[in-house]
Amino acid sequence: MAFASVVAFMGIGLVDPILPAIADSLAATPTETELLFTSYLLVTGLAMLVTSWISSRIGAKATLMIGLALIIVFALASALSGSVDAIIGFRAGWGLGNALFISTALATIVGSASGGSGAAIVLYEAALGLGIAIGPLLGGLLGEVSWRGPFFGVVVLMAIAFIAVLTLLRGPAEKREPVPFSAPFKALGRPALAILAVAALFYNIGFFVLLAFSPFPLGFGAMGIGLTFFGWGVALAITSIWVAPWMMRRMSRTAIILTVLPLLAADLVAAGFVAETAPALVTFIIIGGLLLGVMNTVLTEAVMEATDLPRSVASSAYSAVRFIGGAMAPPIAALLWHAFNSTVPYLFAAASVLIATLTVFLGRKVLARIDDEPADALTEDAEAITVGDAG
Known part of the structure; x- marks a missing residue:
């Protein structure tokens, strides 16, 4: 399950290094190319609203396998496509598969592990960080051969993950209470969850401007972009796994959020003013990764403790809103770049992060309530909501 999670999260940054190559090879504009993120994230977010309803009826293993199968099919279709419009559509199908998978992965890892829930969650967070780091690196390596290479790579790796889940994932029969279809929609009526969801929407705009727009002003080839975002992913993983828990033992969650978000806004402003200088931009991208890692972990725990709702329901509602922010950010950034210059998209991202801070x-x-709970009170029914959960 950890291996399958690494591969699933690789899909977030996998296309980053090949965005300029796809634009050149398929005669697409940067805005059209950025829709590869939008279709993927928008469908992932909307599908999150129904994943708890589905998995509560067919079980975790079946949900995982359907998700993996959809990713394989649509990644292969993307690799064989001849137009950017077709890839945009296939990335939407990929997003549906990813939603089914990541919404179930953490609970499955926790249920399968023998070392306790705390160790299992650390394993999951490590898989998330590793996947986010390796995705751009693999995309860069395979992208040097062809822009189709990263898509074929995902097909192979996900096929291995599918076989592993099919043959190796075993356990006692699941006892599940069916989740009402309306549950995630009603959850957004809870004030605490609604505030965190709105804040995450604007925070994710900053996250995905940094991730999805930066390959264009960098001006590197696929390998250069891959290495840059490998460094970004490693930085994100380090702070997510080690720094964020250390901070939560010393500060309240709201204090951390209100400290880190302004720092992230400042980093985005600085990135905007050095956007034409590649080495400086790389520096601020990696610093951004350090800050994003802290925010991902703290927001995830905050959502888990914000209400008395089942974690699966809270995470579905929160993730749906959050992914909408990620979906809208890349094409808006490309349009602002085209209309003004490469500085303005980062200023837009910084303003969005400040709105999240104000919220x-x-x-x-x-x-x-999120500051009343112990900082390490992660429970066995915690759901995967950090992608960017994602993730």
């Missing part, structure tokens, strides 16, 4: 600041009394 949490104004709602801090409603969010008091």
Whole structure:
């Protein structure tokens, strides 16, 4: 399951290094190319609203296998495509598969592990960080051969993951209470969850401007972009796994959010003003990764503790709203670049992050509950909501 999770999260940054190559090879504009992220993230987010309803009826293993199968089919279709419009459509199908997989992965790892829930969650976070780091690197390596290479690579790796889940994932029969279809929609009526979801929407705009737009002003080839975002992913993994828990033992969750978000906004402003200088931009991309790692972990734990709702329901509702922010960011950034210059998209991202900061600041009394719980109170039914959960 950890291996399959690494591969699934590789899909987030996999196309990063080949965005300029796809634009050149298929005569697509940067805005059209950025829709590869939009279709993927939008469908992932919307599908999150129904994944708990599906998995509560057919079981975790079946949900995982359907998700993996969909990713294989649509990644292969993307590799064989001859137009950017077709790839945009196939990435949407890929997003559906990814939603089914990542919404179930953490709970399955926790249920399968013998070392306790805490160790299992660390394993999952390590898989997430590793996948986000390796995705751009693999995309760069295979992208040097052809822009189709990373898509074929995913097909092979996901096929291995599918066989592994099919043959190796075993356990006692699942006892599940069916989740009502309306549950995630009603969950957004809870003030604390709504505040965190809105904040995450604007935070994710900053996240995906940095991830999805930066390959264009960098001006590197596929390998150069891959190495840059490998460094970004390693930085994100380090702070997500080690720094964020250390901070949560010393500060409240709201205090961390209100400290790190302004730092992220400042980093994005700095990235905007050095966007034409590649070495400086690389530096601020990697610094951004350090800050994003802290935010991902803290927001995830905050959502888990914000309400008394089942974690699967809360995470579905939160993730759906969050992914909408990620979906809208790349094409808006490309349009701003075309209309103005490479600085403006980063200023737009910084402004969005500041709106997220203001949302949490104004709602801090409603969010008091997230600071009342122990910082390490991660439970066995925690759901995968960090992609960017994603992720």
